[in-house]
Amino acid sequence: xxxxxxxxxxxxxxxxxxxxxxxxxxxxxLFDPPVENRWExxxxxxxxLSYQTYQNTRYKYDDKFLGLGLGIYADYKVNNxxxxxxxxxxxxxxxxxxxxxxxxxxxxxNRWRIYAGAGTLFNTNAQTLVxxxxxxxxxxxxxxxxxxxxxxxxxxxxxxRYQQNLFDYQRATFSNNLHKEGEVGTLSLGTSFRF
Numbered sequence: 001x002x003x004x005x006x007x008x009x010x011x012x013x014x015x016x017x018x019x020x021x022x023x024x025x026x027x028x029x030l031f032d033p034p035v036e037n038r039w040e041x042x043x044x045x046x047x048x049l050s051y052q053t054y055q056n057t058r059y060k061y062d063d064k065f066l067g068l069g070l071g072i073y074a075d076y077k078v079n080n081x082x083x084x085x086x087x088x089x090x091x092x093x094x095x096x097x098x099x100x101x102x103x104x105x106x107x108x109x110n111r112w113r114i115y116a117g118a119g120t121l122f123n124t125n126a127q128t129l130v131x132x133x134x135x136x137x138x139x140x141x142x143x144x145x146x147x148x149x150x151x152x153x154x155x156x157x158x159x160x161r162y163q164q165n166l167f168d169y170q171r172a173t174f175s176n177n178l179h180k181e182g183e184v185g186t187l188s189l190g191t192s193f194r195f
Contacts, residue, residue: 040075046159046190048093053182067093069188081107091121093186098122101145111151118144121165142166149192159190 046069053062071089078084085103090096101119108114119142126137147161163186 038077040073040077040194042073042075042192042194044071044073044087044089044159044190044192045069046071046091046161046188048091048186048188050093050184050186052184055182065093067091069093069099069190071099073192075105083107085115085117087119091186096124098124101143103145105149113149113151114147115149116144116146118142136168138167155194157192157194159188159192161188161190162186163188 048065048067048069050065050067051062052065053060055061069089069091071087073085073087076084083105085101085105087101087103088099090098099119099121101117103115103117105113105115121141121143123137123139123141126139127133129139132138143163143165145161145163147159149160150158152158165184168182
């Protein structure tokens with residue numbers, strides 16, 4: 001799964017660079033940068049379905065979690081096709097988990113966008129920032145994500161997103177009785193509102 005996400009992120013960046021080169025050669029009005037409203041601020045709300053594998057010395061089993069996510073975002077329009085987004089918020093599916101992400105969006109049709117990005121979840125149960133504590137937890141948990149957005153109106157959007165954590169949520173140690181909580185994959189369906 002990690003290889004697939006890394007490949008998709010690489011293809012997205014390659015496509016972005018190729019599109020920028022096409023933009024320089026193009027005289028189409030589609031590629032003219034917008035003069036006004038380069039910045040957008042808004043809020044997001046998402047329903048989360050998370051998948052995780054647990055393992056201990058005897059058993060291995062999968063678990064699913066339902067949750068909610070709330071956040072705020074700032075978009076910067078590079079031109080009429082590309083935009084950059086910074087998003088911060090909190091997910092409530094494995095406890096309260098703050099997150100911070102950076103995304104690049106590409107408008108490929110009048111109301112449709114695809115995007116890819118990276119970010120980090122903050123495990124509030126852990127005791128150390130980047131080195132695992134005695135229970136195998138770490139505060140900073142990086143992830144990759146990609147998604148699809150549809151503009152319902154000038155202010156409302158629907159968002160379908162997949163997010164894959166790159167670290168195990170908790171590694172097996174003697175302190176936690178050799179219990180391991182694997183990487184978390186999250187599928188979310190949400191909406192965003194532009195202020």
